[in-house]
Amino acid sequence: MSNTTELIAHQPVEAPAPVSFWEAFRFWLKLGFVSFGGPAGQIAIMHQELVERRRWISEKRFLHALNYCMVLPGPEAQQLATYIGWLMHRTWGGIVAGVLFLLPSLFILIGLSWVYIAYGDVSWVAGLFYGIKPAVTAIVVHAAHRIGSRALKNNVMWAIAAAAFVAIFALNIPFPYIVIAAALIGYLGGRFLPDYFNSGGGHGKTDKSFGTALFDDHTPTPAHAMFRWSRFSMILVSGALLWAVPLFALWSYFGWDHTLTQMAWFFTKAALLTFGGAYAVLPYVYQGAVGHYGWLTPTQMIDGLALGETTPGPLIMVVAFVGFIGGYVQAVFGTDMVFLAGAVAATIVTWFTFLPSFIFIFAGAPFIETTHNDLKFTAPLTAITAAVVGVILNLALFFCYHILWPEGFDGRFEWISAVIAVAAGIALFRYKMNVMKVIGMSALVGLAVSLMGIN
Secondary structure, eight states, X not given: OHHHHHHHHTSOOOOOOOOOHHHHHHHHHHHHHHOOSHHHHXXXXXXXXXXXXXXXXXXHHHHHHHHHHHTSSSOHXXXXXXXXXXXXXXXXXXXXXXXXXXXXXXXXXXXXXXXXXXXXXXXXXXXXXXXXXXXXXXXXXXXXXXXXXXXXXXXXXXXXXXXXXXXXXXXXXXXXHHHHHXXXXXXXXXXXXXXXXXXXXXXXXXXXXXXXXXXXXXXXXOGGGSOOHHHHHHHHHHHHHHHHHHHHHHHHHHOTTSHHXXXXXXXXXXXXXXXXXXXXXXXXXXXXXXXXXXXXXXXXXXXXXXXXXXXSSOGGGHHHHHHHXXXXXXXXXXXXXXXXXXXXXXXXXXHHXXXXXXXXXXXXXXXHHHHOOOOSOHHHHHHHHHXXXXXXXXXXXXXXXXXXXXTOTTSOOOHHHHHXXXXXXXXXXXSOOOHXXXXXXXXXXXXXXXXXXXX
């Protein structure tokens, strides 16, 4: 009797009804407004909704798609949404899923960036950021620890991380060269020292089952998801045109050295270097946007990261803030249209940053769906991830210096900021507190300190 009961309990649940395009549209729109918590939180939300509750896709296929997105440059959560949207409703499904993942964040950041640059000197706004900035430092340190605990599994990985830190901190080597060197080390290491470069499964495999899914483990690959060279070539050509035509238009109308043209070119390069998430590419964005072009100041860069942490969508959307501030301050359309300049610059930056992500999915996902073979990029990705740990540590030190010694080492030490940073670190490391809560509480402390005139 018990055996019969067990068999009945483990019978597969009937697959859910087919999902219409507009039903999926409503879900992706909702996701765009609630996708807080960085990539881990966003992926967790999608897993809970799409795998566990709605059963639109099985656990195995969800992880198969995620593992592909993990080896790509760009925000993996947004790429995963694009992948699943494409799998369910072809190219338009992928476009809707990917765009709606970004659009709410873009509009919110444009609004917040305008408030920041227009009213940033107001005491209560300054007070909020006084508390948020040291919390961001703790968040970056926490990110380095989180990635490092997963990536630095042996002495070789530790050596790569240390070399990356020295390269960017002491030698000021540009981030792209660090990524290329790490990838080359990973490629060679994968061939000659495979035991040291085995990632150990990343997100791993699972035997969990939540019942029969619409796209189950053994559901045949739909016709539109089959790999075809003709379609692959068409995607590459279309993607190249969508990149080249706007860039050529900016070049023709404004000139190559104009702020908007240079933003388009710079963030195209940044889009191809976002291995390891937003924290990894931020040093490159800082080197270019702050150090080379002067689009914003170091303090504004930190404030932008704080704003990015408080909005839904991928953290790399902080580039919209960089674009807005650069366009606004440079007054690229004249002093009477500074808001329009900022909004257009933010939109251009977003377009060139995220366009490659869509091309990677639409061009590569059919191959992944058709073959279901193991990926061959594990060793280079493992080395890049290790290097990213060293790069993020450098970013944390950069933030720490500018927040605790805003006037340089010869100036006064901001002990209140130090206390806020330590408290935020304890909340993150010891009590596993949500990032949004840490930022919110730190902002309130900063506001209180400002109103009392302590700082």
